[in-house]
Amino acid sequence: MTDLLAVDGLGVRSATGRVLVSGLSFSMRAGDRLGLVGESGSGKTLTALAIAGLLPAGMTASGSVVLDVPSLPRTEVVGAAERRLNRLRGRGVTVVFQEPLAALDPLMPVGRQVAGPLRRRSGLRGAALRRAVLRALAEVRLADPERIAGAYPHEISGGQRQRVAIATALACEPALLIADEPTSSLDVTVQAEVLALLGDLVGARGTALLFIGHDLGVVTGVADRLLVMKDGAAVESGTARAVTCEPSHPYTRELVAGARRLDDALGGMLR
Numbered sequence: 001m002t003d004l005l006a007v008d009g010l011g012v013r014s015a016t017g018r019v020l021v022s023g024l025s026f027s028m029r030a031g032d033r034l035g036l037v038g039e040s041g042s043g044k045t046l047t048a049l050a051i052a053g054l055l056p057a058g059m060t061a062s063g064s065v066v067l068d069v070p071s072l073p074r075t076e077v078v079g080a081a082e083r084r085l086n087r088l089r090g091r092g093v094t095v096v097f098q099e100p101l102a103a104l105d106p107l108m109p110v111g112r113q114v115a116g117p118l119r120r121r122s123g124l125r126g127a128a129l130r131r132a133v134l135r136a137l138a139e140v141r142l143a144d145p146e147r148i149a150g151a152y153p154h155e156i157s158g159g160q161r162q163r164v165a166i167a168t169a170l171a172c173e174p175a176l177l178i179a180d181e182p183t184s185s186l187d188v189t190v191q192a193e194v195l196a197l198l199g200d201l202v203g204a205r206g207t208a209l210l211f212i213g214h215d216l217g218v219v220t221g222v223a224d225r226l227l228v229m230k231d232g233a234a235v236e237s238g239t240a241r242a243v244t245c246e247p248s249h250p251y252t253r254e255l256v257a258g259a260r261r262l263d264d265a266l267g268g269m270l271r
């Protein structure tokens with residue numbers, strides 16, 4: 001099987017030339033679940049944006065990010081023209097961000113927002129499209145999809161919004177879904193539900209998942225492999241089990257000890 005995503009020596013610099021990410025290399029195949037974990041400011045989000053070709057204006061990427069998605073031309077994202085990247089986004093790679101309010105249009109009922117990618121992907125129109133929207137909302141386990149479809153983003157809860165954002169992202173049938181702290185703004189119970197849902201949905205579709213988070217307990221709940229980042233570089237990588245059971249880098253040991261302390265304080269809930 002060939003790599004779906006091959007990141008080789010990725011670097012990101014700010015407009016003023018500050019090195020924010022450097023020398024990052026990893027690869028993913030169809031259906032893989034990789035967790036990028038590290039403290040705030042370690043470069044996780046910029047890595048995600050660089051992979052999707054969405055770095056803010058002025059920032060520059062170096063190295064190589066190759067996305068090789070079935071039925072799409074193999075694309076070198078670094079330096080690619082916007083037109084090329086547009087073909088890749090959606091079917092190739094889709095991102096779910098931490099704050100769904102930022103991703104959803106405040107002035108459009110959420111049903112119409114899910115309908116956009118569904119229509120583009122499937123060509124459905126009219127009543128058939130409407131049924132597909134309701135199915136997509138039911139699939140992310142939203143009770144009463146009819147009501148949710150007609151609601152504006154501010155009329156539903158944070159957990160419901162994140163489910164809508166996931167439904168919208170999956171409606172594109174992406175080969176790679178990047179989820180950047182998708183549950184950090186949610187309370188713990190809702191967070192656990194949304195994580196389980198995300199795991200089930202990508203599993204059922206064979207979608208590769210790049211899951212980003214600062215909380216090792218959360219990330220290991222979804223990812224099979226981990227890449228630990230610190231100060232814009234990878235300090236350790238391996239299977240989730242190896243990294244959490246036998247961390248070799250002092251920073252990873254700190255992360256593991258922190259997650260254990262939290263787990264003990266919660267009476268082993270995370271085990």
Ligand SMILES: Nc1ncnc2c1ncn2[C@@H]1O[C@H](COP(=O)(O)OP(=O)(O)OP(=O)(O)O)[C@@H](O)[C@H]1O
Pocket residue numbers: 014015020038039040041042043044045046047056214
């Ligand atoms: N638009 C920007 N201009 C300049 N520097 C930036 C910009 N965005 C991020 N940075 C810097 O790049 C570094 C990496 O940021 P990034 O957002 O990737 O970290 P992160 O690991 O995702 O953190 P968090 O968990 O807080 O989102 C940080 O030092 C940050 O201050």
